[in-house]
Amino acid sequence: MANTQGPEGNYDPAGSTQMFRAFVDETPQGGPQQQSAASAGPRIGLIAGVVAAVLVVAAVVYLAMM
Helix, strand or coil: CCCCCCCCCCCCHHHCHHHHHHHHHCCCCCCHHHHHHHHHHHHHHHHHHHHHHHHHHHHHHHHHHC
């Protein structure tokens, strides 16, 4: 009967916990400054979209009351 519970001979170095932690702990050169600048774009777009939607609803209500 074969032993199928162990990685005997099939060691995967990419599956190493230490290598994974080293990969996760690496920080990009820019650090948090790049992330905050990148996240400002979608936030501004979301605000502009909400304002545009409110204006469209207000225009529809105005035209319906005329």
